Amino acid sequence: MQEKSFRSWKIHLFVLILVCFTEFIGIKTFNIGIGAIALFPMLYALIIGAIISLPSLKILKMKEMNVAANILGISFMLFVAKLAMLMGPSLPQIFEAGLSLGLQEVGHFAGTIVLGLPVALLLGMKREAIGATFSIDREPNLAIIAEKYGSDSPEGRGALGVYVCGTLFGALYLSVLASFMAQTGWFHPISLAMGAGVGSGSMMAAMVGALSVIFPDSATDIAVFAGAANLITTILGTYICVFFSLPVTNYLYNKFEPILGRRSKKDQAKNIGA
Amino acid sequence: MKDKILTFAIIGIIALMGNWIGYDVSAIDALPGMMIIVAVTVLGFLFAKIVPIKLPVVIWISMLALVITTPIFPGNETVIKLTEKVNFMALATPILAYAGLSFGKDLQEFKKLGWRIVVISLVVYTGTFVLSSLVAEIGFRLTGKFH
Numbered sequence: 001m002q003e004k005s006f007r008s009w010k011i012h013l014f015v016l017i018l019v020c021f022t023e024f025i026g027i028k029t030f031n032i033g034i035g036a037i038a039l040f041p042m043l044y045a046l047i048i049g050a051i052i053s054l055p056s057l058k059i060l061k062m063k064e065m066n067v068a069a070n071i072l073g074i075s076f077m078l079f080v081a082k083l084a085m086l087m088g089p090s091l092p093q094i095f096e097a098g099l100s101l102g103l104q105e106v107g108h109f110a111g112t113i114v115l116g117l118p119v120a121l122l123l124g125m126k127r128e129a130i131g132a133t134f135s136i137d138r139e140p141n142l143a144i145i146a147e148k149y150g151s152d153s154p155e156g157r158g159a160l161g162v163y164v165c166g167t168l169f170g171a172l173y174l175s176v177l178a179s180f181m182a183q184t185g186w187f188h189p190i191s192l193a194m195g196a197g198v199g200s201g202s203m204m205a206a207m208v209g210a211l212s213v214i215f216p217d218s219a220t221d222i223a224v225f226a227g228a229a230n231l232i233t234t235i236l237g238t239y240i241c242v243f244f245s246l247p248v249t250n251y252l253y254n255k256f257e258p259i260l261g262r263r264s265k266k267d268q269a270k271n272i273g274a
Numbered sequence: 275m276k277d278k279i280l281t282f283a284i285i286g287i288i289a290l291m292g293n294w295i296g297y298d299v300s301a302i303d304a305l306p307g308m309m310i311i312v313a314v315t316v317l318g319f320l321f322a323k324i325v326p327i328k329l330p331v332v333i334w335i336s337m338l339a340l341v342i343t344t345p346i347f348p349g350n351e352t353v354i355k356l357t358e359k360v361n362f363m364a365l366a367t368p369i370l371a372y373a374g375l376s377f378g379k380d381l382q383e384f385k386k387l388g389w390r391i392v393v394i395s396l397v398v399y400t401g402t403f404v405l406s407s408l409v410a411e412i413g414f415r416l417t418g419k420f421h
Contacts, residue, residue, distance in 0.1 A: 006281040011375055016288045018371040023296030023364070041296055042363070042370040049374020055381060062379060069376035074278060075285050075369045077335055081314045082365050084336040085357045088343025088350065100413030104406040111405025116398040123390045132394045136402050158394075161387050164380050165395035171373060174399055181404065187411050195407030199399070202373040205366035207403070212363060223362050227336075229406075234332050 006074070008067040010060070014052060018045045027213050035183040037176065038213040042206060046171060076201030083227030090224045097225065101194060105232055108198040109245050112136055117252055120158075121260035127253070131158030134249035135241050137166060138200045144241050166200065174199065175206035182214040189215040193222040197229025204230055278319060282312045285368050293364035307356040311365075314338050 022041035029036045053060050053068070060068075087094060094101070116133030125132065131149070135141040137159045142151075149155040174196075182192055189211060196207035208226045212219035286308045290301040318335030325334075342353050413419075 006277050011372070012284050012288070014375055015285075015368050015371040016291065018374070019288050019292040019367050020295055022367060022371075023292040026296060040363070041292070042367040045367050045371035046374040049371050050377035051374075053375050053378035055378045060375065060378060065376045065379035068372045069379060071281055071285070072369065072372040072376055074281060075372055077315045077318065077331065078282060078285060078289070078311055079362065079365050079369055080332055081311045081318070081335050081339045082357065082360060082362050084339030085311070085314075085343045085353070086362065087336075088340045089354055091340070091344055097414070097419060099417055100410045100419070103413045104410035107406035107409030108402055111401040111403070112398050113401075114405065115401030116394060119397045120390075120394050123393065125390060125394070128391070129394075132391060133398055136398060158391070160383075161391035162395045162398055164383050164387065165392055166399065167380050168377060168384055170395075170399060171370060173396060174403060177400060177403060181407065187407055188414055191407045191411035191414060194410040195403045195405075198402055198406055202370055203399075205369050209363055209366055219363075231333070231336050234330060 004070040004073075005067050006071050008064050011064055011068045011071065014049070015045075018049055022048070029213070035180055036214075038179045038210050040209050040213050042209050043172070043175060046202075046206070072202065076205070079201065079205060080227070080230075083223055084231070086220060086224050087227050087231075090221075094224065094228050097190070097228075100191070101225075101228060101232060104191075104194045104229060105236060105240070107195075108229075108233065109135070109240050113245065113249050113252065117249060118256065118260060121253075121257055122262070124262040125158070126257070126261070127154035128158030128161070129257075130246075130249050130253050131155035131160075132162045134159075134245045136199055137162040139163075140238055141241055144238065144246065148246070166203070170200065171202040171206035174203050175210040178207040178210040179214055182211055189218040190221055190225045193218075193225040194229040196222075197226035197231075198233050199230075275319065275323075279312075279316055282315055286312045288368045289360070289365045292367050293359075293361055296364055296367075297361045299359050299361070304359040307359045310342075310353060310357055311360060314342070 022044040027040045029038050053065055112135055113133055120129035120133050131145050142159055142163055145156050145159040192211055196204055204226060208223055211222045290304055290308055293299050293304050294301045315335055318331055318338055321334040322331040341347055343350050
């Protein structure tokens with residue numbers, strides 16, 4: 001395996017400036033009629049960083065952006081260490097929530113399929129739908145699909161599409177969604193925290209951030225339970241995807257595609273061939 | 275590995291600055307805590323490399339961090355007290371800054387995607403988050419925990 005590069009002073013310098021600037025601005029909440037929207041430093045850092053990286057601005061080279069992505073991958077480990085250190089003292093509380101923690105894994109893996117697959121079929125997707133909706137399509141899930149179908153299969157393209165969208169907009173979208181969900185009052189902050197614990201590093205960080213801004217008194221609990229949910233997903237995720245999510249998605253696809261799918265069989269053949 | 279250690283140190287320093295500006299904890303006060311966090315992370319990578327049992331790095335790091343903060347570890351209270359000075363939000367800001375700065379690299383790939391896949395991604399993320407929160411909530415209501 002080729003060693004990934006983490007070296008770019010320019011990237012670190014930008015991050016330092018972004019962090020100082022955004023932490024200085026601090027947390028702001030805006031009321032937009034249907035609810036307050038929470039804005040906080042990591043969200044500004046994400047958005048301003050994204051603008052800086054726009055290829056048309058020519059501030060960063062492709063190589064530097066790749067370094068930023070490599071650093072992103074390992075920087076999450078520091079966050080994991082910090083979350084687990086919050087979890088240590090709360091272990092009894094985590095065990096007490098064992099049932100919910102276990103169950104929400106089911107919600108996590110079923111949720112992607114139950115909502116995603118019908119919509120994908122109604123929109124006229126074919127086998128791409130399987131790759132797109134069997135999981136949230138982060139790196140480990142991509143590997144599973146690539147191994148089974150190949151990266152250039154319809155399933156592989158579906159998975160890669162969701163992966164790319166997630167990388168680009170996942171964190172931002174989910175933090176907005178988390179703040180709306182938090183304000184419905186239907187959920188306990190800890191339930192939402194567990195929901196936030198699934199997903200990739202930056203998505204989880206952004207959701208935990210949004211929830212802690214809205215429930216500042218439960219901030220530590222939110223971090224603890226999001227961390228616990230994330231750890232369980234990490235441990236079980238691959239097995240669940242291989243032995244449950246993917247077969248179930250396949251089964252449901254075969255069952256519902258003829259009912260919900262939009263195009264005729266002939267088009268379907270063309271679609272796969274394309 | 276040396277590159278990784280250096281990178282963690284840099285991120286640590288950046289987060290200390292953010293922690294200082296955003297959460298009013300002076301970098302000197304929070305430094306020992308940050309050093310513990312960096313050390314645990316580096317040790318996690320080391321364990322993943324030398325221990326023959328193949329486990330993801332994340333799990334090694336989590337286990338180490340959990341162990342040193344539970345009462346079975348002598349000095350766990352010191353660890354907790356020192357690392358408490360590092361706000362987890364301050365640690366997340368640099369992560370998302372790196373995420374932001376890598377945004378442009380996938381834009382080209384994104385332009386090739388159809389609108390359908392964008393819609394599906396949002397539905398997939400919504401389903402995952404909402405359903406797992408919902409199931410956790412139902413679990414809590416059934417057991418009467420936290421309510």
